[in-house]
Amino acid sequence: MTDSFTIRSIEAFCYRYPLATPVVTSFGKMLNRPAVFVRVIDEDGVEGWGEAWSNFPAPGAEYRARLVNEVLAPGLVDRKFDSPTTAFETLTKGTEVLALQCGEPGPFAQAIAGIDLALWDLFARRQQLPLWRLVGGQSSRIKVYASGINPGGAAQTAEAALKRGHRALKLKVGFGVETDLANLSALRAIVGAGMLATDANQGWSVDQALEMLPRLAAFDLRWLEEPIRADRPREEWCRLRADAKMPIAAGENISSVEDFKEVLAEDVLGVVQPDIAKWGGLSACTALARDILKSGKTFCPHYLGGGIGLLASAHLLAGVGGDGWLEVDVNENPLRDLFCGSVEKVEEGAVFLSEEPGLGIVPDLSAVACHRSV
Structure with missing residues (x-):
């Protein structure tokens, strides 16, 4: 097949899986798990699959599906088109004014990212290459960490994750000093010398974060993620970096090449976490990931959604290399587990991607038909 392709159809499918136990962050709860999957088919009948970020607000997934x-x-x-990047740039530039007029650059970027991921899957399938190899990867093995560990039942969740093969954990904090420290003590005991990180989900003021830093220092954290709001002045982030005994992490709420260039030029973030389903897809984030590594920082793709976006994130990490970890949510979610391929099989803290073309899976959406909302 030639590299160029003609798009014949693009369709988004929206799903919601009800939760018995909500997923909790410092800013709100998820009462169900949404997913917006995107399918692209070309003139030769080759198809590719992607996913658009859609966690918040509650009705946001259906809107993003309709945007697509x-x-x-x-x-x-x-x-x-001769490449997915050309299509990405066509969509991005062609909708800039519309997104500005609507005041909705986020939803547009997320919907475009979902299409972009599908186009890269299709592009790799056309070339009969696994996506991680197409991106330049040499090894299919990547490290993973168990994410989404809520303040309630943190120890039980962590223990279950280790039984499933995880060796690295990330705890959600920002729920009061007593709760946070008790959970950190429990998780450090459970994971032993393994990797332990924390995520405050933008939950603290700079003064609160500065007050917590010495208390967190005792737990040998791999990183502290988004301790303050992502849009706080750079001097506040610099103050945290000066006092922190662990690396500071952020990136899921950065959504422009210019803003990423700024953080890569600074000695503030030690771990940088773009979310390919939230902004940029692979077209923008592949080069970004390489720039993160060139800057001496750790690239860890952020992800908390369905299985297709998780699998695409895994392919990017394997493709660019480095010593980062893939974020794997450990809360119940069949919209993740049924579509993440070999990422579901964690062995000694790592997963191995397949040699099948593209993402390596063709989703069977009939398995979740009862959860479809659009």
């Missing part, structure tokens, strides 16, 4: 189907897809269907 009703606004973005018509701009690409029946057009010929």
Whole structure:
């Protein structure tokens, strides 16, 4: 097959899985797990799959699916492209004014990212290469960490994760000093000398974060993620970096090349975490990931959604290399487990990606038909 392809159809599918136990962050709860999967088919019948970030707000997933189907897809269907990046740039530039007029650069970026991931899966399938090899990877093995560990039942969740093969953990904090420290003590005992990180989900003021830093120092944390709001002045982030005994992490709420260039030029973030389903897809984030590594920082893709986006994140990490970890949510979610391929099989803290073309899976959406909402 030639590298160029003509897009014949683009369709988004929206799902919601109800939760018995909500997923909790410092800023809110998820009462169900949404997923927006995107399928692209070319003129040769080759298909590719992607996923758009859609966790918040509660009705956001259905909106993003409609953005794909009703606004973005018509701009690409029946057009010929020589690469996914060309299509990504066409969509991004073609909708900049519309997104500005709507005041919604986030939803547009997320919907475009979902299409972009599907196009990269399709592109790799056309070349009969696994996506991680197409991106330049040499090894299919990547390290993973258990994420989404809530303040309630943290120890039980951590123990279950270790039984499933995890050797690294990340705890959600920002729920009061007593709760946070008790959970950290329990998780450090459970994971032993293994990797332990924390995520405050933008939950503290700079003064609160500075007060917590010496208390966190006792737990040998691999990183402290988003201790303050992502949009706080750079001097506040610099103050935290000066006092912190562990690396500071962020990136999921950075959404422009310019802003990433700024953080890569500074000695503030030690771990940088772009979310390929939230902004940029692979078209923007592949080069970004390499720039993160060149800057001497650790690249750890952020991800908390369905299985297709998780699998794409795994392929990017394997493709660019480095010593980072893949974020794997350990809360109940069949929209993740049924579609993440070999990422579900964690062995001694790592997973191995397949040699099958593209992402290595063709999703069977009939398995979750009862959860479809759009």
